[in-house]
Amino acid sequence: MKTPFFLLSILLFFMVSCAQSKKETSKQNEELQLQKPKYMDQVTETVLKLNIEMERCYSDYIIEQELPYTQNEKLIVIPVFESLEDEYHFELNNHIAIINSKTGDIKSKYFENFKTNGWVSDAVKLSNIILDTVYYKVSENKTAFGIKTSFRGQSKANPYDYDMVTLYIKDNNTIKPILKNFIIFENKGEWDTECVGEFTTKDNKLVISQNKTNDYFDILVNQRTTISTMYKDENGDCDEKSEKKTKIFTLKYTNEKYK
Numbered sequence: 001m002k003t004p005f006f007l008l009s010i011l012l013f014f015m016v017s018c019a020q021s022k023k024e025t026s027k028q029n030e031e032l033q034l035q036k037p038k039y040m041d042q043v044t045e046t047v048l049k050l051n052i053e054m055e056r057c058y059s060d061y062i063i064e065q066e067l068p069y070t071q072n073e074k075l076i077v078i079p080v081f082e083s084l085e086d087e088y089h090f091e092l093n094n095h096i097a098i099i100n101s102k103t104g105d106i107k108s109k110y111f112e113n114f115k116t117n118g119w120v121s122d123a124v125k126l127s128n129i130i131l132d133t134v135y136y137k138v139s140e141n142k143t144a145f146g147i148k149t150s151f152r153g154q155s156k157a158n159p160y161d162y163d164m165v166t167l168y169i170k171d172n173n174t175i176k177p178i179l180k181n182f183i184i185f186e187n188k189g190e191w192d193t194e195c196v197g198e199f200t201t202k203d204n205k206l207v208i209s210q211n212k213t214n215d216y217f218d219i220l221v222n223q224r225t226t227i228s229t230m231y232k233d234e235n236g237d238c239d240e241k242s243e244k245k246t247k248i249f250t251l252k253y254t255n256e257k258y259k
Helices: 007-036 042-049
Strands: 063-066 072-086 090-100 105-112 123-139 142-153 160-171 174-191 199-214 216-232 237-249
Touching: 042 072, 042 090, 063 123, 072 123, 105 160, 123 160, 123 199, 123 216, 142 174, 174 216
Parallel strands: 105 174
Antiparallel strands: 063 072, 072 090, 090 105, 123 142, 142 160, 160 174, 174 199, 199 216, 216 237
């Protein structure tokens, strides 16, 4: 029996429509494939490789930066919440990885719990985590990188702010801290919130020395201290007097740490 002409027309219409739809879908898939990067974001990739729960990462403080003194190496620092009460009260563990910036492969890694890394925010808020860009050549064949943490007090009458730095070196497939939570800036004071009071500011600058201890260069600490006293003069106006002091002391490498 012959197929009616109108059925042949309908069948032909659907065949052409399906072919056109398949062609358009294929074209869209090709366009999406072109838009897709060769590999996922390297921070996300590292988080997955380290088996970290993405939702526990403190994304505001993640560091992703090329190491300036090496080739094709990137530093990734991932703070992870151990606990979180509110924006001022929390505890952070830290994962550190050095990866191949081209392939994303992890070359060295390190983990530290909040109990020893000092990344705890309470009355004095942990306000920032950044890479210290100073070039710390601590031995003939080792260059350290620093991670700086900043803390800011919440009290107006008793202000207290400080910055700490921890220095790390790469040691094969691990990363080792060699100077832990060293205070490089500190500002504290006590006053009546109007005028009268005293403030002390200390700036510690780390300088690599030419002298060595146990094959590592000593670190000189140039410390500048400013003591400012606020008072009211005989006219009742607020005035200030300052005293400045400087001193230098040395950190030496002993038992795999600077002390």
